[in-house]
Amino acid sequence: MQLKDFQIKVLDQLDRYLRLLRDKREESEAFVEFQRQRGKAVTPANYCKDTWAALNEQGQLPLFRDTRHGALVHADYIDRHDGLNRPIPNICFKVPTAGGKTLLAASALDHLNADYFRQQTGFVLWVVPSDSIYTQTWKALANREHPYRQLLERASGGRVRLLDRWDNFTRQDTEEYLCVMLLMLQAAGRRSTETLKMFQDSGHYESFFPPTDAFQASRELIEKVSNLQTNDLADAGFMPGGVSLRQSLGNVLRLIRPIIVIDEGHRAYSETARHTLQGFNPRFILELSATPNAGKVRMSNILVDIAGTDLKAEQMIKMPLNVVNMVHADWKRTLTEAHAQLDSLKTEARKFQSASGRYIRPIMIVRVDRTGNDQRGGPELHAEDVREFLHDKLSVKPESVAVKSATLDEIGDADLLDPQCEIRYVITKDALREGWDCPFAYVLAILSRTTAQTAMTQMIGRILRQPDTVLTQVPALDQSYVFCFDQEVEEAANAVRQGLEEEGMGDLSGDVKTANNGPALSAKPVTVARRDRFKGLRIFLPQVLCRDGRDAFRPLDYERDILAGLDWESFHYTRRADFTPDEHDKLEKVVTQVDMDRKDTGETDFSFARDVEEMAVEGQLDIPFLTRLLTDVIPNPWQAVRILEETLEALAGRKVPSERVFTNRLVLIKEMKADLQSQVNAAAESLFRSRLAAGHICFHLISAGDSRLNWELAETLEFTVTDADPVLRKMNAEPLERTLYERIYEKEVNPLEKEVAWYLDGGKAIRWWHRLVSRQDYYLQGWQRHKVYPDFLACVEESQPGKIRLTLLETKGMHLAGNPDTEYKRRLFDLLTEHTATRPVEAGELELFRNSGNKMVFKLLLADTWRAEVAGAIS
Secondary structure, eight states: OOOOHHHHHHHHHHHHHHHHHHHHHHHHHHHHHHHHHTTOOOOOOOHHHHHHHHHHHTTOSOEEEOTTTOOEEEOOOOOOBOTTSOBOOEEEEEOOTTSOHHHHHHHHHHHIIIIIIOOSOEEEEEEESSHHHHHHHHHHHHOTTSHHHHHHHHHHTSOEEEEETTOOOOHHHHHHSEEEEEEEGGGGOOSOGGGSGGGSOOSOOGGGSOOTTOHHHHHHHHHHSTTOOEEOGGGGTOOTTOOEEOOOHHHHHHHHOOEEEEETGGGGOSHHHHHHHHTTOOSEEEEEESSTTOSSSOOOOEEEEOOHHHHHHTTOBOOSEEEEEEETOOHHHHHHHHHHHHHHHHHHHHHHHHHHOOOOOOEEEEEOSBOOTTOTTSSSOBHHHHHHHHHHTTOOOGGGEEEEOSSOBSSTTOOTTSTTOOOOEEEESSTTSSSOOOTTEEEEEEOOGGGHHHHHHHHGGGGOBOGGGSOOSOGGGGOEEEEEESOOHHHHHHHHHHHHHHTTOSSSGGGOOOTTOOSOOOOEEEEEEBOGGGTTOOOEEOOEEEEOSSSOEEEOOIIIIIGGGSOGGGOOOTTTTTOOOOTTOOEEEEEEEEEEEEOTTSOEEEEEEEEEEEEOOOSOOOHHHHHHHHTTTOOOHHHHHHHHHHHHHHHHHTTOOHHHHHHTHHHHHHHHHHHHHHHHHHHHHHHHHHHHHHTSEEESOOOSSOGGGSEEOOSEEEEEEOTTOOBOBOTTSOBOSSBSBSOOBGGGSOHHHHHHHHHHHTOTTEEEEEEOOTTTSOOBOOSSSSOBOOSEEEEEEOSSTTOEEEEEEEEEOGGGTTSHHHHHHHHHHHHHHHHHHHSOOOOSOHHHHTTOOOEEEEEEEETTTHHHHHHHHHO
């Protein structure tokens, strides 16, 4: 296999690193030996860290945006140590999906053996994150004709032994062969290693250990490798003090010190996974990932960073990508359009084969809601529904359709690239989200409407690979296609963009710029602590609870405690007698073409082009699909069907044309949901109020039993900020004085919230105040589904000594005055304030404030009246 230019760049950088690493290691070993001969014991230098520093000095490492100053800088080295506290050389290849990570891993092993370890034998532990990637990698490495296997054969001089963790092998095997063992990450990622099969005494590895009763030999081996696990011989009847090594795979790995290759290295960031893998005493760790260091903390030493545009330049991906959004359509019409696109590609592929002799069979991936045998018949779209439609309506041959799921794999061992294979449609839910590799996949049809955005993000990579990594010069065959329906166009395009970034094809997401947004700044995590005078103070807030038994409580569950108590037979669509569909609405197909290119600055630029086409109305109403949309409001599908059928019967009785109902069906559903939601909200409020009055729902602190039912404010807060994010100060630029925490950032408050913050900070009665973190901090559960997250919490000194009042404030702009959400929050706040006025709540330290009768006040602040409201709340 001929390597691409960027792949050669990766391996050249690896060679440069290995040469320097070998030199630094030999320098360290020579110095230790020199000092030993002089009778001095010294700690060996960390040659891995020294190597990284030297590469930084030479300007050989990728640059990253400094989180403090915004400048491009080199990343510091991340240390890894094995079970004996020896430094482990550990590096990461950042390569996008479709960039040939497995090819690079096999090539890297060849370079490692030849240039660094200078041997052809040994042991490689190849860690993969999923079943699909395991099967795919095993199939490639087991095939002696495959380029990956041929690279391993070259690295070992033709002596490769492929293993899984159940296979037996001997010390002689590791000395005479290059043993490559594939291991699922889950086998090294559990919390209790004692329960893992690979850490249990199997008795299969006698050649690595002294005999069970050779206590002295076992002690000597433990002195050399101190993290070996032992058996408890007292339980086996041996004399006390006897030591026998556990003959487990885990112990064998600690002895032979494998090279570890981690595919999708960012999946092995958990503390348990890293501890276990490093505990195998590896000689070298190589990570491969499209998106390393995606979290708050850097975890990988990126030796080389390949961009998505490098793949495009090498003809490895099918770009541009076309997003086809069917407006006012359903899944059947969307699938029909996707089928037509696939037929068009099939025609182009046949012409191309006749002219060039190169075979391509375009394949469609169809994403559905359900695939299980016992999951059909509900409102969600099932794989068998799609299969039947393909067969019965689109005349697709049965052998051309295959379902791929966790329980049903109709692809099996079929080679999708084989001209004799007839599969053209693969129906799935989640089985192809990662690791599935078929360059014949051209079309992705997202028919699971409720998760369409997520599916587009997660499955984009499945259709990007270019067959044979060579452009056909046929425009249709050098692009890829996504079909969806009734999505917001911009949201769909952004989902595609996010999907490209998550496949490593947007470079670092912080480097992607849009028009006029200035230079990109990298974000950094910061921890904000309490002010010194408030450190250690435990501050509790009550939650809305439901009585669960005589003296037991639990947080209120909206579905269990509110929805389950409603009389669903009482709900009807009240406007069914006068709803009139709009005759101007049309069925449209909106095609958005997404492309990307590399600017001279090295940053990735995305471009979007859009075309709109009017479609003829075909087909009948999909009652299960429309029912599924109503279940957002009416969770019982039988009741939702009843209400929908009542409405459709009323429209038919009024002689409304079926074509207009079909075109406007989503508008109808939207109006039905709004009408029904208002009815449900009214009934739910009535139920909530009655149960609150009766004591079945309560709102107070729990001072005994399970105090976890109270909400406790954290000692520290975590924020992600850039150097361009200023700390909030007073209007006169002086620091804030009464915040509970040391600082807050301006980006955490809007203009109205900033004014409220200034006002609170100047209040003489305010002991402290806190800007609650949106959707992370304290919330209130009322009679509607969504939780209410107040903006501010203020602790107010009462006139009576020792008494305080906790005030929760929610701000709203005037443009939101009177809207349903604002009115709901006002009514909930008024109710809870009234409730706590008659039942004072405790606050702060439970022990100090028990039965203290402190009060809580809830206020909704509108932009034009907030000063008076706040003044009344804190005076």
